[in-house]
Amino acid sequence: MDDYTWQAMIQRRKARRQQMLIAIPLLLACAIGTLIWYFGIWRRSPEFATQAAVAAAKEHDAATFQKYVNLDRITEGAYDDLTVDLFAYDSTLTESSKVLFEKFYVLIKPQMVEGTRDVILGYLNTGDWTLPDGTDILKGRQLGIDYERFIERSQLRNTSLEKVGELRRTGENTAVLPLDIRETYTNTPFRLEVQLEKGKEGWQIVKILNYRAYLDAVAPIFNKDIESYIEATSGIIAKYNETLDACRQRFTATTSTEDGSLTDGQRAAIANMLEDEVIPALKKRQRELDEVKVPPGAAYLAKQRKDSTETTIASWQHYIKAMRTGDQSEYAKAEALHKQELAIDLRIEDIIHHTAVSKNIPNLP
Numbered sequence: 001m002d003d004y005t006w007q008a009m010i011q012r013r014k015a016r017r018q019q020m021l022i023a024i025p026l027l028l029a030c031a032i033g034t035l036i037w038y039f040g041i042w043r044r045s046p047e048f049a050t051q052a053a054v055a056a057a058k059e060h061d062a063a064t065f066q067k068y069v070n071l072d073r074i075t076e077g078a079y080d081d082l083t084v085d086l087f088a089y090d091s092t093l094t095e096s097s098k099v100l101f102e103k104f105y106v107l108i109k110p111q112m113v114e115g116t117r118d119v120i121l122g123y124l125n126t127g128d129w130t131l132p133d134g135t136d137i138l139k140g141r142q143l144g145i146d147y148e149r150f151i152e153r154s155q156l157r158n159t160s161l162e163k164v165g166e167l168r169r170t171g172e173n174t175a176v177l178p179l180d181i182r183e184t185y186t187n188t189p190f191r192l193e194v195q196l197e198k199g200k201e202g203w204q205i206v207k208i209l210n211y212r213a214y215l216d217a218v219a220p221i222f223n224k225d226i227e228s229y230i231e232a233t234s235g236i237i238a239k240y241n242e243t244l245d246a247c248r249q250r251f252t253a254t255t256s257t258e259d260g261s262l263t264d265g266q267r268a269a270i271a272n273m274l275e276d277e278v279i280p281a282l283k284k285r286q287r288e289l290d291e292v293k294v295p296p297g298a299a300y301l302a303k304q305r306k307d308s309t310e311t312t313i314a315s316w317q318h319y320i321k322a323m324r325t326g327d328q329s330e331y332a333k334a335e336a337l338h339k340q341e342l343a344i345d346l347r348i349e350d351i352i353h354h355t356a357v358s359k360n361i362p363n364l365p
Helices: 003-044 046-058 062-068 071-083 095-107 109-126 147-153 211-254 264-290 296-325 328-360
Strands: 159-164 174-183 188-199 202-208
Touching: 046 062, 046 159, 046 174, 046 188, 046 202, 062 109, 062 202, 071 109, 071 202, 071 211, 095 109, 109 147, 147 328, 188 211, 211 264, 211 296, 211 328, 264 296, 296 328
Parallel strands: none
Antiparallel strands: 159 174, 174 188, 188 202
Protein backbone atom coordinates (compact mmCIF):
# COMPACT_ATOMS: atom_id res chain seq x y z
CA MET A 1 0.00 0.00 0.00
CA ASP A 2 1.51 3.35 -1.04
CA ASP A 3 1.75 6.34 1.23
CA TYR A 4 -1.09 8.26 -0.40
CA THR A 5 -3.56 5.40 -0.02
CA TRP A 6 -2.46 4.90 3.58
CA GLN A 7 -3.05 8.57 4.44
CA ALA A 8 -6.47 8.57 2.74
CA MET A 9 -7.56 5.56 4.77
CA ILE A 10 -6.44 7.24 7.99
CA GLN A 11 -8.35 10.41 7.08
CA ARG A 12 -11.54 8.41 6.38
CA ARG A 13 -11.28 6.66 9.74
CA LYS A 14 -10.80 10.00 11.49
CA ALA A 15 -13.87 11.40 9.71
CA ARG A 16 -15.99 8.42 10.75
CA ARG A 17 -14.83 8.77 14.34
CA GLN A 18 -15.70 12.47 14.30
CA GLN A 19 -19.15 11.72 12.84
CA MET A 20 -19.76 9.13 15.54
CA LEU A 21 -18.63 11.54 18.25
CA ILE A 22 -21.16 14.03 16.94
CA ALA A 23 -23.95 11.48 16.29
CA ILE A 24 -23.86 9.80 19.70
CA PRO A 25 -24.58 13.00 21.68
CA LEU A 26 -27.29 13.89 19.16
CA LEU A 27 -28.91 10.49 19.56
CA LEU A 28 -28.68 10.77 23.34
CA ALA A 29 -30.16 14.25 23.19
CA CYS A 30 -33.02 13.01 21.00
CA ALA A 31 -33.67 10.07 23.33
CA ILE A 32 -33.60 12.32 26.38
CA GLY A 33 -35.85 14.83 24.63
CA THR A 34 -38.28 12.09 23.68
CA LEU A 35 -38.39 10.81 27.24
CA ILE A 36 -38.91 14.32 28.58
CA TRP A 37 -41.69 14.92 26.07
CA TYR A 38 -43.34 11.54 26.74
CA PHE A 39 -43.18 11.55 30.52
CA GLY A 40 -43.16 15.28 31.15
CA ILE A 41 -45.63 16.51 28.54
CA TRP A 42 -47.53 13.80 26.67
CA ARG A 43 -48.37 11.55 29.65
CA ARG A 44 -49.66 14.61 31.49
CA SER A 45 -51.84 15.78 28.64
CA PRO A 46 -55.62 15.33 28.32
CA GLU A 47 -55.05 13.63 24.95
CA PHE A 48 -53.02 10.90 26.64
CA ALA A 49 -55.63 10.52 29.38
CA THR A 50 -58.40 9.98 26.84
CA GLN A 51 -56.38 7.46 24.81
CA ALA A 52 -55.42 5.60 27.99
CA ALA A 53 -59.04 5.51 29.20
CA VAL A 54 -60.36 4.18 25.88
CA ALA A 55 -57.59 1.57 25.66
CA ALA A 56 -58.24 0.47 29.25
CA ALA A 57 -61.95 0.02 28.53
CA LYS A 58 -61.22 -2.10 25.45
CA GLU A 59 -58.65 -4.20 27.31
CA HIS A 60 -60.87 -4.56 30.43
CA ASP A 61 -58.22 -2.94 32.59
CA ALA A 62 -60.32 -1.54 35.43
CA ALA A 63 -57.37 -0.22 37.43
CA THR A 64 -56.02 1.93 34.59
CA PHE A 65 -59.54 3.01 33.62
CA GLN A 66 -60.17 4.37 37.12
CA LYS A 67 -56.93 6.34 36.95
CA TYR A 68 -58.19 8.37 34.01
CA VAL A 69 -61.96 8.26 34.60
CA ASN A 70 -63.53 9.55 37.80
CA LEU A 71 -66.39 7.05 38.05
CA ASP A 72 -67.79 8.54 41.26
CA ARG A 73 -68.29 11.99 39.75
CA ILE A 74 -69.58 10.62 36.45
CA THR A 75 -72.14 8.29 38.03
CA GLU A 76 -73.31 11.00 40.42
CA GLY A 77 -73.95 13.41 37.56
CA ALA A 78 -75.53 10.71 35.39
CA TYR A 79 -77.83 9.68 38.24
CA ASP A 80 -79.11 13.24 38.56
CA ASP A 81 -79.68 13.46 34.79
CA LEU A 82 -81.54 10.15 34.77
CA THR A 83 -83.86 10.91 37.70
CA VAL A 84 -84.37 14.67 37.36
CA ASP A 85 -87.81 14.44 35.76
CA LEU A 86 -88.65 10.77 36.15
CA PHE A 87 -92.14 11.59 37.37
CA ALA A 88 -92.63 15.04 35.87
CA TYR A 89 -95.20 13.92 33.26
CA ASP A 90 -96.99 11.23 35.28
CA SER A 91 -100.50 12.64 35.55
CA THR A 92 -101.53 9.78 37.86
CA LEU A 93 -99.37 11.22 40.64
CA THR A 94 -100.26 14.19 42.81
CA GLU A 95 -97.75 16.98 43.26
CA SER A 96 -97.08 15.89 46.83
CA SER A 97 -96.42 12.32 45.62
CA LYS A 98 -93.96 13.61 43.04
CA VAL A 99 -92.12 15.55 45.74
CA LEU A 100 -91.94 12.42 47.90
CA PHE A 101 -90.56 10.39 44.99
CA GLU A 102 -87.95 13.06 44.24
CA LYS A 103 -86.85 13.08 47.88
CA PHE A 104 -86.70 9.30 47.83
CA TYR A 105 -84.35 9.31 44.84
CA VAL A 106 -82.13 11.84 46.58
CA LEU A 107 -82.12 9.66 49.70
CA ILE A 108 -81.01 6.49 47.90
CA LYS A 109 -78.50 8.27 45.65
CA PRO A 110 -75.34 7.15 47.55
CA GLN A 111 -76.28 3.46 47.31
CA MET A 112 -77.34 3.76 43.68
CA VAL A 113 -74.16 5.57 42.68
CA GLU A 114 -71.93 3.10 44.51
CA GLY A 115 -73.81 0.13 43.07
CA THR A 116 -73.62 1.47 39.52
CA ARG A 117 -69.90 2.12 39.88
CA ASP A 118 -69.43 -1.48 41.01
CA VAL A 119 -71.48 -2.77 38.06
CA ILE A 120 -69.30 -0.79 35.64
CA LEU A 121 -66.10 -2.04 37.29
CA GLY A 122 -67.44 -5.58 37.12
CA TYR A 123 -67.96 -5.18 33.39
CA LEU A 124 -64.49 -3.70 32.95
CA ASN A 125 -62.97 -6.67 34.78
CA THR A 126 -64.95 -9.47 33.15
CA GLY A 127 -66.62 -8.15 30.01
CA ASP A 128 -70.05 -9.14 31.40
CA TRP A 129 -72.78 -6.99 32.89
CA THR A 130 -73.48 -8.52 36.30
CA LEU A 131 -76.12 -6.97 38.52
CA PRO A 132 -76.13 -7.04 42.35
CA ASP A 133 -76.83 -10.45 43.84
CA GLY A 134 -76.87 -12.29 47.15
CA THR A 135 -77.48 -9.97 50.09
CA ASP A 136 -76.73 -6.77 48.15
CA ILE A 137 -79.29 -4.10 49.01
CA LEU A 138 -79.75 -3.31 45.30
CA LYS A 139 -80.85 -6.85 44.48
CA GLY A 140 -84.50 -7.01 43.47
CA ARG A 141 -86.54 -4.23 45.10
CA GLN A 142 -84.98 -4.25 48.56
CA LEU A 143 -84.17 -0.55 48.28
CA GLY A 144 -87.63 0.24 46.96
CA ILE A 145 -86.56 0.44 43.32
CA ASP A 146 -86.12 -2.09 40.52
CA TYR A 147 -82.39 -1.72 39.96
CA GLU A 148 -82.47 -3.91 36.84
CA ARG A 149 -84.98 -1.53 35.26
CA PHE A 150 -82.95 1.48 36.41
CA ILE A 151 -79.83 0.16 34.65
CA GLU A 152 -81.85 -0.53 31.51
CA ARG A 153 -83.20 3.03 31.48
CA SER A 154 -79.65 4.37 31.77
CA GLN A 155 -78.79 2.83 28.34
CA LEU A 156 -75.51 1.73 29.94
CA ARG A 157 -75.55 -1.83 28.60
CA ASN A 158 -76.69 -0.96 25.09
CA THR A 159 -74.43 1.96 24.19
CA SER A 160 -71.31 1.37 22.11
CA LEU A 161 -68.40 3.69 21.36
CA GLU A 162 -67.69 4.12 17.65
CA LYS A 163 -65.24 7.00 17.36
CA VAL A 164 -63.22 9.32 19.58
CA GLY A 165 -63.33 12.87 18.29
CA GLU A 166 -60.79 15.68 18.49
CA LEU A 167 -60.26 17.04 21.99
CA ARG A 168 -60.59 20.78 22.49
CA ARG A 169 -59.21 22.80 25.37
CA THR A 170 -61.79 24.95 27.13
CA GLY A 171 -59.45 26.34 29.76
CA GLU A 172 -56.07 25.86 31.36
CA ASN A 173 -57.35 22.90 33.39
CA THR A 174 -60.42 21.82 31.41
CA ALA A 175 -61.12 20.18 28.08
CA VAL A 176 -64.02 18.61 26.20
CA LEU A 177 -63.88 15.38 24.21
CA PRO A 178 -66.59 14.42 21.68
CA LEU A 179 -67.45 10.73 21.45
CA ASP A 180 -69.50 9.25 18.62
CA ILE A 181 -71.66 6.56 20.21
CA ARG A 182 -74.55 4.35 19.12
CA GLU A 183 -77.57 3.04 21.00
CA THR A 184 -77.52 -0.59 19.87
CA TYR A 185 -81.19 -1.56 20.25
CA THR A 186 -82.50 1.10 17.88
CA ASN A 187 -79.21 1.72 16.05
CA THR A 188 -79.40 5.42 16.95
CA PRO A 189 -76.17 7.45 16.61
CA PHE A 190 -75.38 10.30 18.97
CA ARG A 191 -72.46 12.59 19.71
CA LEU A 192 -71.73 12.54 23.41
CA GLU A 193 -69.43 15.10 25.01
CA VAL A 194 -67.36 14.39 28.11
CA GLN A 195 -65.48 16.90 30.22
CA LEU A 196 -61.92 16.46 31.42
CA GLU A 197 -60.30 18.27 34.31
CA LYS A 198 -56.71 18.53 35.43
CA GLY A 199 -56.19 17.63 39.06
CA LYS A 200 -53.27 16.80 41.34
CA GLU A 201 -52.96 13.33 39.81
CA GLY A 202 -53.31 14.53 36.22
CA TRP A 203 -56.16 14.69 33.74
CA GLN A 204 -59.39 12.76 34.26
CA ILE A 205 -62.75 12.41 32.54
CA VAL A 206 -65.15 13.72 35.18
CA LYS A 207 -68.54 14.35 33.57
CA ILE A 208 -70.83 13.54 30.66
CA LEU A 209 -71.98 16.98 29.60
CA ASN A 210 -74.98 16.01 27.47
CA TYR A 211 -76.06 12.68 28.95
CA ARG A 212 -79.57 13.99 29.53
CA ALA A 213 -79.77 15.05 25.88
CA TYR A 214 -78.80 11.51 24.86
CA LEU A 215 -81.58 10.03 27.01
CA ASP A 216 -84.06 12.53 25.57
CA ALA A 217 -82.97 11.65 22.03
CA VAL A 218 -83.50 7.90 22.33
CA ALA A 219 -86.51 7.87 24.69
CA PRO A 220 -89.14 8.81 22.04
CA ILE A 221 -87.83 6.06 19.74
CA PHE A 222 -88.13 3.47 22.52
CA ASN A 223 -91.55 4.71 23.56
CA LYS A 224 -92.88 4.61 20.02
CA ASP A 225 -91.59 1.07 19.46
CA ILE A 226 -92.90 -0.19 22.81
CA GLU A 227 -96.30 1.38 22.18
CA SER A 228 -96.43 -0.29 18.77
CA TYR A 229 -95.45 -3.67 20.23
CA ILE A 230 -97.99 -3.43 23.06
CA GLU A 231 -100.73 -2.68 20.54
CA ALA A 232 -99.63 -5.54 18.27
CA THR A 233 -99.71 -8.04 21.13
CA SER A 234 -102.72 -6.76 23.06
CA GLY A 235 -105.08 -9.30 21.49
CA ILE A 236 -102.82 -12.21 22.42
CA ILE A 237 -102.38 -10.99 25.98
CA ALA A 238 -106.14 -10.40 26.45
CA LYS A 239 -107.07 -13.81 25.04
CA TYR A 240 -104.77 -15.77 27.30
CA ASN A 241 -105.51 -13.59 30.31
CA GLU A 242 -109.08 -14.90 30.13
CA THR A 243 -107.88 -18.51 29.98
CA LEU A 244 -105.37 -18.10 32.79
CA ASP A 245 -107.80 -16.11 34.96
CA ALA A 246 -110.30 -18.96 34.71
CA CYS A 247 -107.59 -21.43 35.76
CA ARG A 248 -106.62 -19.15 38.62
CA GLN A 249 -110.19 -19.08 39.91
CA ARG A 250 -110.40 -22.88 39.78
CA PHE A 251 -107.02 -23.12 41.52
CA THR A 252 -108.25 -20.86 44.33
CA ALA A 253 -111.48 -22.82 44.71
CA THR A 254 -109.67 -26.17 44.72
CA THR A 255 -107.08 -25.10 47.31
CA SER A 256 -109.69 -23.61 49.64
CA THR A 257 -109.98 -25.78 52.75
CA GLU A 258 -111.18 -25.28 56.32
CA ASP A 259 -108.02 -26.54 58.01
CA GLY A 260 -105.46 -25.58 55.34
CA SER A 261 -104.75 -29.22 54.44
CA LEU A 262 -105.27 -30.61 50.96
CA THR A 263 -106.53 -34.08 50.27
CA ASP A 264 -104.74 -36.40 47.87
CA GLY A 265 -107.57 -35.82 45.41
CA GLN A 266 -107.19 -32.04 45.62
CA ARG A 267 -103.43 -32.22 45.09
CA ALA A 268 -103.89 -34.52 42.10
CA ALA A 269 -106.54 -32.22 40.60
CA ILE A 270 -104.35 -29.16 41.00
CA ALA A 271 -101.28 -30.88 39.54
CA ASN A 272 -103.29 -32.12 36.56
CA MET A 273 -104.82 -28.71 35.87
CA LEU A 274 -101.43 -27.01 35.99
CA GLU A 275 -99.82 -29.65 33.78
CA ASP A 276 -102.66 -30.08 31.27
CA GLU A 277 -104.04 -26.54 31.04
CA VAL A 278 -101.94 -23.79 32.62
CA ILE A 279 -98.48 -24.72 31.34
CA PRO A 280 -99.72 -25.52 27.78
CA ALA A 281 -101.57 -22.17 27.73
CA LEU A 282 -98.42 -20.33 28.82
CA LYS A 283 -96.33 -22.07 26.16
CA LYS A 284 -98.92 -21.40 23.45
CA ARG A 285 -99.16 -17.73 24.43
CA GLN A 286 -95.38 -17.38 24.22
CA ARG A 287 -95.30 -19.07 20.80
CA GLU A 288 -97.85 -16.55 19.52
CA LEU A 289 -95.89 -13.67 21.04
CA ASP A 290 -92.72 -14.98 19.39
CA GLU A 291 -94.44 -14.78 16.02
CA VAL A 292 -95.03 -11.03 16.41
CA LYS A 293 -92.33 -8.86 14.86
CA VAL A 294 -90.69 -6.96 17.68
CA PRO A 295 -89.66 -3.34 16.96
CA PRO A 296 -86.02 -2.72 18.02
CA GLY A 297 -86.93 -0.42 20.90
CA ALA A 298 -89.30 -3.03 22.35
CA ALA A 299 -86.75 -5.85 22.44
CA TYR A 300 -86.22 -5.52 26.19
CA LEU A 301 -89.95 -5.69 26.92
CA ALA A 302 -90.32 -8.75 24.68
CA LYS A 303 -87.45 -10.44 26.50
CA GLN A 304 -88.98 -9.66 29.88
CA ARG A 305 -92.24 -11.26 28.80
CA LYS A 306 -90.40 -14.38 27.65
CA ASP A 307 -88.39 -14.51 30.88
CA SER A 308 -91.65 -14.23 32.84
CA THR A 309 -93.19 -17.12 30.92
CA GLU A 310 -90.17 -19.37 31.36
CA THR A 311 -89.85 -18.55 35.06
CA THR A 312 -93.58 -19.14 35.64
CA ILE A 313 -93.46 -22.51 33.90
CA ALA A 314 -90.40 -23.56 35.90
CA SER A 315 -92.12 -22.51 39.12
CA TRP A 316 -95.27 -24.49 38.30
CA GLN A 317 -93.21 -27.55 37.37
CA HIS A 318 -91.59 -27.59 40.81
CA TYR A 319 -94.99 -27.01 42.39
CA ILE A 320 -96.49 -29.96 40.48
CA LYS A 321 -93.67 -32.19 41.65
CA ALA A 322 -94.20 -31.01 45.21
CA MET A 323 -97.93 -31.76 44.98
CA ARG A 324 -97.29 -35.27 43.75
CA THR A 325 -94.38 -36.18 46.00
CA GLY A 326 -94.81 -34.02 49.08
CA ASP A 327 -91.16 -32.93 48.75
CA GLN A 328 -90.82 -29.69 50.73
CA SER A 329 -87.66 -28.66 48.84
CA GLU A 330 -89.76 -28.55 45.67
CA TYR A 331 -92.18 -26.15 47.34
CA ALA A 332 -89.21 -23.94 48.27
CA LYS A 333 -87.89 -23.96 44.69
CA ALA A 334 -91.35 -23.12 43.37
CA GLU A 335 -91.69 -20.22 45.81
CA ALA A 336 -88.27 -18.80 44.94
CA LEU A 337 -89.07 -18.88 41.23
CA HIS A 338 -92.50 -17.37 41.90
CA LYS A 339 -90.84 -14.39 43.59
CA GLN A 340 -88.58 -13.94 40.57
CA GLU A 341 -91.61 -14.06 38.30
CA LEU A 342 -93.43 -11.42 40.35
CA ALA A 343 -90.39 -9.12 40.09
CA ILE A 344 -90.32 -9.55 36.31
CA ASP A 345 -94.07 -8.97 36.03
CA LEU A 346 -93.78 -5.76 38.06
CA ARG A 347 -91.00 -4.66 35.72
CA ILE A 348 -93.22 -5.33 32.71
CA GLU A 349 -96.03 -3.30 34.31
CA ASP A 350 -93.58 -0.45 34.98
CA ILE A 351 -92.46 -0.40 31.34
CA ILE A 352 -96.05 -0.38 30.06
CA HIS A 353 -97.05 2.32 32.56
CA HIS A 354 -94.04 4.47 31.73
CA THR A 355 -94.82 4.20 28.01
CA ALA A 356 -98.39 5.33 28.63
CA VAL A 357 -97.17 8.23 30.77
CA SER A 358 -94.65 9.22 28.10
CA LYS A 359 -97.53 10.27 25.84
CA ASN A 360 -97.80 13.35 28.07
CA ILE A 361 -94.23 14.43 27.34
CA PRO A 362 -94.19 17.54 25.12
CA ASN A 363 -92.95 17.23 21.54
CA LEU A 364 -92.90 13.43 21.56
CA PRO A 365 -92.31 12.40 17.93
